[in-house]
Amino acid sequence: MRGNPVDRRSILAGLLASAATVSLSTRPASAQGDPLASWNEGPAKTAILNFVSAVTKEGTPDFVPASERIATFDNDGTLWCEQPMYVQLAFALDRVKALSGKHPEWRNKQPFKAVLDNDLATLAKAGEQGLVGLVMATHAGMTTAEFEKIASHWIATARHPKFGKLYTELVYQPMLELLAYLRSNGFKTFIVSGGGIEFMRPWTERVYGISPDQVVGSSIKTKFETNKGQPSLIRLPAVDFIDDGAGKPVGINSHIGRRPIAAFGNSDGDFQMLQWATAAGGRRFGLIVHHTDPEREYAYDRKSSFGRLDKALDAAQSNGWAVVGMKDDWKRVFSFQ
Amino acid sequence: MRGNPVDRRSILAGLLASAATVSLSTRPASAQGDPLASWNEGPAKTAILNFVSAVTKEGTPDFVPASERIATFDNDGTLWCEQPMYVQLAFALDRVKALSGKHPEWRNKQPFKAVLDNDLATLAKAGEQGLVGLVMATHAGMTTAEFEKIASHWIATARHPKFGKLYTELVYQPMLELLAYLRSNGFKTFIVSGGGIEFMRPWTERVYGISPDQVVGSSIKTKFETNKGQPSLIRLPAVDFIDDGAGKPVGINSHIGRRPIAAFGNSDGDFQMLQWATAAGGRRFGLIVHHTDPEREYAYDRKSSFGRLDKALDAAQSNGWAVVGMKDDWKRVFSFQ
Numbered sequence: 001m002r003g004n005p006v007d008r009r010s011i012l013a014g015l016l017a018s019a020a021t022v023s024l025s026t027r028p029a030s031a032q033g034d035p036l037a038s039w040n041e042g043p044a045k046t047a048i049l050n051f052v053s054a055v056t057k058e059g060t061p062d063f064v065p066a067s068e069r070i071a072t073f074d075n076d077g078t079l080w081c082e083q084p085m086y087v088q089l090a091f092a093l094d095r096v097k098a099l100s101g102k103h104p105e106w107r108n109k110q111p112f113k114a115v116l117d118n119d120l121a122t123l124a125k126a127g128e129q130g131l132v133g134l135v136m137a138t139h140a141g142m143t144t145a146e147f148e149k150i151a152s153h154w155i156a157t158a159r160h161p162k163f164g165k166l167y168t169e170l171v172y173q174p175m176l177e178l179l180a181y182l183r184s185n186g187f188k189t190f191i192v193s194g195g196g197i198e199f200m201r202p203w204t205e206r207v208y209g210i211s212p213d214q215v216v217g218s219s220i221k222t223k224f225e226t227n228k229g230q231p232s233l234i235r236l237p238a239v240d241f242i243d244d245g246a247g248k249p250v251g252i253n254s255h256i257g258r259r260p261i262a263a264f265g266n267s268d269g270d271f272q273m274l275q276w277a278t279a280a281g282g283r284r285f286g287l288i289v290h291h292t293d294p295e296r297e298y299a300y301d302r303k304s305s306f307g308r309l310d311k312a313l314d315a316a317q318s319n320g321w322a323v324v325g326m327k328d329d330w331k332r333v334f335s336f337q
Numbered sequence: 338m339r340g341n342p343v344d345r346r347s348i349l350a351g352l353l354a355s356a357a358t359v360s361l362s363t364r365p366a367s368a369q370g371d372p373l374a375s376w377n378e379g380p381a382k383t384a385i386l387n388f389v390s391a392v393t394k395e396g397t398p399d400f401v402p403a404s405e406r407i408a409t410f411d412n413d414g415t416l417w418c419e420q421p422m423y424v425q426l427a428f429a430l431d432r433v434k435a436l437s438g439k440h441p442e443w444r445n446k447q448p449f450k451a452v453l454d455n456d457l458a459t460l461a462k463a464g465e466q467g468l469v470g471l472v473m474a475t476h477a478g479m480t481t482a483e484f485e486k487i488a489s490h491w492i493a494t495a496r497h498p499k500f501g502k503l504y505t506e507l508v509y510q511p512m513l514e515l516l517a518y519l520r521s522n523g524f525k526t527f528i529v530s531g532g533g534i535e536f537m538r539p540w541t542e543r544v545y546g547i548s549p550d551q552v553v554g555s556s557i558k559t560k561f562e563t564n565k566g567q568p569s570l571i572r573l574p575a576v577d578f579i580d581d582g583a584g585k586p587v588g589i590n591s592h593i594g595r596r597p598i599a600a601f602g603n604s605d606g607d608f609q610m611l612q613w614a615t616a617a618g619g620r621r622f623g624l625i626v627h628h629t630d631p632e633r634e635y636a637y638d639r640k641s642s643f644g645r646l647d648k649a650l651d652a653a654q655s656n657g658w659a660v661v662g663m664k665d666d667w668k669r670v671f672s673f674q
Binding site (some may be wrong): 067144188190197198201205211212213214215219222223224226229230231233240246247249250253254255256257258272275276279 | 404481525527556559560563567570584587590593595609613616
């Protein structure tokens, strides 16, 4: 599999992904001493517990020193809801509407017109170039500080169309427990997402307990400038890095500098990250979240526009990756359920 | 100062920089309770202590929450010796010699011929392109795992021409104490170096207590591949990012995602990092290591090929940056002195 091509969807997946805000403190991670209280008993939960037990037991062949206990998590569809569209795409569409007063030309220019008309069918036909244009028009041309302010305000106010909740309330309670459990066992937990790195960082520490330096994502280029002695970083309308698919191991190497011993994903965009983490010597762990719960969340996999899970699902068994069915393996999906 | 151009030296500085190995445990960071025992009393030491005291005192205007206590350190000339040439350049020259048996054409091709002839005068004339060629010939065309092995072996055996020590023994004892002191006060310490990120990471945790994910540096591109199910990252002969000068704030934003409140450097390549850290609201700290000690180390600044300190030295006073004279401010430079 030399030279995995970045598929058509990956630019979209790369630039438009990710966000939710349940305070970590609102729900205790462990109830009655069970660190994975929202997980049903079963093979997936058992596999997690066995793996953590094995790599933390000093003097055994599977032992891994704490400094090498790196765990990487995809974000969209793995830590929070990615339907009916990536949260960052919802953000971009809202930004187009908010900025349209300053851009009268958008009324007659695609794909902006489709966004303003709420014409998702036409928008879907815009293709990669059209969507990149949307991102550049809404994510660039400002300082990093200004973008952080805009993204933070949006994430604190925008609501999910189905659940009526803040997006940061639509994080998976079992995964919050898993993050906390791994950290309590000496792991460093990283997000490795196709979503925009600067879209995630303003809220990941509060929501997931993951600090900005432990967030890896897609990025646009920035440029350092000073104006009257005041330095700033300007966000440029140019892609810097797409942290998706075969880009994920590259992003992991660049930002983390160690190979993970555990990786968690939900789509084909996580396939190479799972390979990178698990196809190495020593005890390793891979896990796929399978969206099987149309009642409490959504059910989708091979044919979904967002978070398509096909090749990675087929490869799970031969690679020994755990597949978590949300419906059967999780007692609840969100903290409010 | 819009669009700071990458100056001629920065590609070299960017790609060829950095290394030293004194176990952190061989010297206690504090003697008789002084966390900065190798620092002479004086304005620089006082400024450090006052800054740390101010930002860690809860309930005061200068207080900074621990999660925002980010300190960034240049490496070459700030944490370890960068004379008579960047350590990574010495590594590249040794690699040319080691690989020359497989490259008979190098005997008649510059700048390789100059390296093989130990003709540093001709080598110095090779210019940026020639030096980039040396780096690509010695740092690319292998997997990241292979490069780590090569760099680790070299750093464990190569010796400094003047001191006869391993390069990792030529780290500055006062700076090791400063790193430990900041961490003990809740700071996260990062390296932000023009040197190659993968050249530093194999030894920074052992030498400085800085884990690979907290090392920011220059990089070449990598590509994910699988061969018979075994994934690897191939190092490509192409520059990915130059973490020097105006690149340092960009690298900080990309890897750390928070603006530092303290920055430590020694050359004009650190100027923008110092600006970025200190020209913001709230209590901030900038420090420049000035090489003034020809006996115990080296004395150089405005005219040096490696670690030139000119513009940043002039700007120190008006920006309130502490300037540390190695000769006067440090009781000792290296742990063995």
